[in-house]
Amino acid sequence: MSLQIHMENFIQYFSGNDLNIDKANFDKFGLKAKLTHYQKGQKLITQGEPAPKLFFLIKGIVRYMSVSAEGKEFTQSFAHAPGISGSTRAMTRDVNALFSIEALDDVICLEFNWKVFYEQMQLQPGFMAAYNRLLENMFIKKEEREYAFVQHSAEQRYLTFLDKNPELGNKIPLKMIASHIGITPIALSRIRNKLK
Template identity: 25%
Template sequence: MNQIRKYLQNFVEMTGHDWEFFSSKLIKKTFTKKGIILKQSDVEKYLSFVENRVVRFYISETSSDLTFGFVFQNDFVSAYDSFLSQQPCPYQVETITQTTLYRIHYQDLQKVYETTSMGNELGRRNAERLFLIKSNREISLLNRTAEERYLDLFSSHPELIKQIPLKYIASYIGITPQALSRIRKRIS
């Protein structure tokens, strides 16, 4: 849990009371490899902190899955649109390897917002961070080549990227696995 506290202190100042209240609401859960965190059409009830490994977001298609996001260890993960609206999620969230999460339920997070001095600021800053991630991803898809997107992903998480199957990486950067193989061959 110290990882979560360190992460949160990057965004907000937290009193001992605030941390005790927040951490008392966290539930530790371990998922197996390819464990479904959230099924398509379910409502997201948790905001989770990835203690270790990698999580992916995808839309299940008949021919292949369309991967559109990854969350790496020491970061928060949620189908945030479903979490905020409490409406069914149009995609799935799964683990790539065995993964441990610390989770807080929607209702408990609302209590954190209401009763702690850091709650609202934490919520706002997390929402701003998620917006910037989404915006940067969209701009990257429009302005950068597939090779540049691959190199960006690899340089930001070199130790974890090796755990992600190439077909998921290819889908994420918007190309076929064969095209990704050619890129990897060219840059090696």
């Protein structure tokens, strides 16, 4: 597919069905994207380094992961196409990322320079409304995940993960799922055996 078609898909995803934002708006404001391919294992952003880009995932799955000072790896979350990815903190505050984003399979994405994107977005109320909707969805997911950690059993968290991410269950290594829901791979194996 051409860059133009991918841009149209991004605009549709970004704006949602209820907002009147079209390609002409993006063209008028000079919002340019770079079409990029990341191979499995490559990082879109790296923990401890600047992360000034916003990504629109066209194909593939990524995971947000961090490594502690002791070298222990934590899987924070996953994102898959179609979807937005990046470090809001690093982009908006112009600081280094607290985590990495790793391609779990081949990833094709559009890359936007965040500063240009945000500056232009502020000139059009519809853009800001769309951005606010995306942020709301992110915060809702974060709240639900935090609630699950204190209110749900490990088995419930696993079942919720499968329910909300049916396309990821068989594509992601079990150790990453275990880390994401806050248990060991051995504990996850026990849960899976129990559910068989």
